[in-house]
Amino acid sequence: MPRRHLRMTGAADCSLGAALRDLRTELDLPAAFPAEAMAEAEAAVRDPDLSAHEDATDLPFLTIDPPASTDLDQAMHLERRRDGRGYRVHYAIADVAAFVRPGGALDAEAHRRVTTLYFPDDRIPLHPTVLSEGAASLLPVEVRPAALWRIDLDSDGRATATDVRRALVRSRAKLDYAGVQRRIDARTAEEPLALLREIGRLREEQELARGGISLDVPEQEITGRDGSYGLAYRAPLPAEAWNAQISLLTGIAAAHLMAEAGTGILRTLPTAPDGAVARLRRSARALRVDWPHHVPYARVVRSLNPELPHHAAFLQECTTLLRGAGYTAFDHGDLPDPAVHAAVADLYTHCTAPLRRLVDRYASELCLAATAGKEPPEWVREALPALPKEMAEGTRRANTVERACVDLVEAALLEGRVGELFDAYVVDVGDRNPATGTVHLRDPAVVGRIEGGTAPLPLGERLRVRLTRAGPAARSVLFAPA
Known part of the structure; x- marks a missing residue:
């Protein structure tokens, strides 16, 4: 059974907290950052490399994240195009390269950690928190360096033009999903935020048209109960799916930029074998999920309500078709086979979470170079062949942490x-x-x-x-x- 992400919302001081701390020790996970890496981070905070950043602080960006999040990778500003023929997405991604010197101690430690590891009550960050939750995070009011994406969409939500460049940005507000959903549903959201639903739904229609799949799988959430704790299921909000569509849009645009330039790293997923699909159809019949033979799998998934137990169970079964995802680097125009991510149904890469995932910093650099018509930096090209293996190991470690946390929480409960x-x-x-x-x-x-x-x-x-x-x-x- 595929695992779900766990979040702790009020039980950190109970016995479970101590058990989770013991688990971190037993799994032999990274602890404190080496002194040299910390020194580099603190020096970078005082003197980041902002030499190539234009001023885009006039754009009123906002962030949408869980309420307690402080490692904010993305900020957005949505608007209608002035010609009245669609939309413009401004998407700012934290520019980690402004703080991390290639080949330095901080860079080496990031390659050792690969990804931020999340526990229900804490996290083991990819970068020191002075960066990931401070100087590099797109916190409100603060001016921050970013890779600023501008993606134009037509009136149907199809991308028509893409640009990315370094810029200084300033977020005006830190919003959370529940608050965004309330404001959009009550029609009190101003246009930049209200457009999230409009653009998000158009992108969902584009995803369906190309055969892509997004699974709204319920989360298990650890909740405080009278000084103890419990477990509950939480179905994702529509605003989370709309927000995810902006990230997917950027990942697709980035992958196409790299493919056109001939050098890059893709997130790939092979098409599920016929046997897996046949097994899923049997599960659908057993779970009383209506799946006519002429209806595409992606359309069936979109018809499900994750708050219904049998639909939630089927959504969990659907994740079996998403196994086998990996990273594939390419150079000199030699795209991998397969190059497409089967669930996205398009070329795709990870580029929107560089504070939490190593590969995203490299994807940003590759896209910035491609847009400028330049060769990628040498430090990027040198690291590219080893990145897929590093990311595979980091993903394996993250999955081990997630499985162990779920097992421990359920057993303790x-x-x-x-x-x-x-x-x-x-x-x-x-x-x-x-x-x-x-x-x-x-x-x-x-x-x-x-x-x-x-x-x-x-x-x-x-x-x-x-x-x-x-x-x-x-x-x-x-x-x-x-």
Whole structure:
């Protein structure tokens, strides 16, 4: 069963917090930054390289992130084109290269860490927080260096022109998804923000037309409850999907810039094999999800309501078609095969989160060079061949952290309840042994393995299950048919 991102919203001081701290030690993850790297970061804060940045502080940018976020990679300003023929997207991406010297200690540490690691109660950052949550973060009011994208769209949301250059920007407001959704729904949002829904929906239609897929998979959220904690499911808001479409738009534009220039790094995903799609169709039938043979998979996904248990279970099953994503570098115009990201249904790259992901800094530099008609910096070209392997290792480590956190939270939550009965849905059944699989509890919001029975599990049906293993020492939960 694919895992979900976990967020802690009020339980950091309970026993779970201590268990999570122990987990960080056991996984042998990066700790404090080396002194030399910290010294470079602090020096860069005092004297960043702003020599190539034009002044774009007149644009009223805003950021949209979870309320507690301070590592703000992106800021946007949306407007209608003056010719009345579409829209203009201004998208500012934090310019990490203004602070990180190629070949220095800080750069070396970033290559060792590769990505920010998120725990429910904390994070292990890619860059020192003096940069990632300070001088390089697009915090409101502050003037910050950025790679400033300008993407023109026609009235149907198709990209017609792309430009990216270095600029100094200033965000006017730090907004959160819930607040944005309320203002848009109440029609109190001013046009730059109100256009997020208009442009987001047009981009969703473009995604559907090209056969792309965006999955609104519910999150598990750790919540405070009377001094203790619990788990609940949270369905993503439409504003989150619209915001994600702006990021996808930029990643697609960046990939095409690199492809035209002949040098770059793509995020790729092969097309799912026929057997995987056939298995998903069987899951759809078992979960009572209507999927007529003439209806494309992407359209079925868009019809689902993640707040319905059987739809949420099917969305989780859909993520099995997204396995196998990776990074592929190319040079001298030799595009990889496959070059397209199957879920995006287009060329695509990661470029919008350089504070949290190593590869994005390199993608920005490649796109800036391509737009200017120049060769990429030598330090970028030298690092390019090794980047896919580095990113694969960083992604593996991040997935290990995520799996371990979910297992620990669920096991800790159900400690002391071994032997109790729960109502659950069967959301996955083993191919080789249909008596084993995965169940999705309704309350608490736990997803766990089930085994020990002799009869095939009823995929998509409600099942009474007994908890047979739990607790921090076990680090995972296990169920059996009641």
